[in-house]
Amino acid sequence: MYAHVQAKTTEKLKIYAVISYGLSSNTYIIESRDEKAIIDIGYGPPHSNINETLNIFKIDIKDIKKILITHRHRDHTRELKKFIYENEEAKIYIHKNDRDVVVESLKIDKDRVQTLYGDEEISIGEIKIKAIHTPGHTSGSLCFKHEENIFTGDLVFANGLYGRTDLPTGNQKELTRSLEKLLKLDVDSMFPGHGEITLKDAKSHIKLAWKNALRDLTSKQN
Ligand SMILES: [Zn+2]
Numbered sequence: 577m578y579a580h581v582q583a584k585t586t587e588k589l590k591i592y593a594v595i596s597y598g599l600s601s602n603t604y605i606i607e608s609r610d611e612k613a614i615i616d617i618g619y620g621p622p623h624s625n626i627n628e629t630l631n632i633f634k635i636d637i638k639d640i641k642k643i644l645i646t647h648r649h650r651d652h653t654r655e656l657k658k659f660i661y662e663n664e665e666a667k668i669y670i671h672k673n674d675r676d677v678v679v680e681s682l683k684i685d686k687d688r689v690q691t692l693y694g695d696e697e698i699s700i701g702e703i704k705i706k707a708i709h710t711p712g713h714t715s716g717s718l719c720f721k722h723e724e725n726i727f728t729g730d731l732v733f734a735n736g737l738y739g740r741t742d743l744p745t746g747n748q749k750e751l752t753r754s755l756e757k758l759l760k761l762d763v764d765s766m767f768p769g770h771g772e773i774t775l776k777d778a779k780s781h782i783k784l785a786w787k788n789a790l791r792d793l794t795s796k797q798n
Pocket residue numbers: 647649713730
């Protein structure tokens with residue numbers, strides 16, 4: 577139950593996407609020059625399959641140099657377990673607060689992991705992707721931004737939906753604040769962790785999600 581699309585092409589980069597409607601997250605592959613990185617690798621079979629994805633896009637697994645993880649949940653990370661045996665070079669980038677759960681549960685060698693705190697710039701070919709700490713869905717949730725493109729994980733989805741906050745380390749107040757942080761950024765295309773991509777006017781979707789989150793926060797406090 578997933579669709580493979582070449583989502584966006586500019587002079588500097590290509591974004592390939594696996595849009596998942598099942599129990600796996602979306603997966604994005606960013607290519608700049610000959611370097612490639614994955615944002616969220618997904619759950620793995622039967623809900624997604626990174627080998628199949630790379631085949632469809634005609635990408636050699638050895639060309640993947642970096643894996644950026646938006647947050648700890650298994651629907652975004654579980655396929656790492658298989659991937660790290662087939663590609664022994666790629667580094668895994670994850671926020672400090674979400675790192676240990678992922679490393680321990682998937683038995684990942686610690687020296688393959690690069691710890692993020694927010695505000696780092698990660699280079700892929702000729703571009704740099706900025707990590708932005710946006711807690712709320714989990715305490716270590718990150719968004720990744722390059723120019724007008726933002727990868728939002730489970731913080732915010734299309735049409736004013738936002739990530740649940742009832743799982744461990746979730747926090748509605750922090751999530752609302754993280755959405756406010758996003759509203760200050762100059763972004764136009766949104767690539768969320770689930771569901772459809774918004775290529776234009778992402779801000780209006782984020783603004784609606786912020787209003788919804790704020791409304792739900794206020795109703796919880798009353
Ligand atoms: Zn999640």
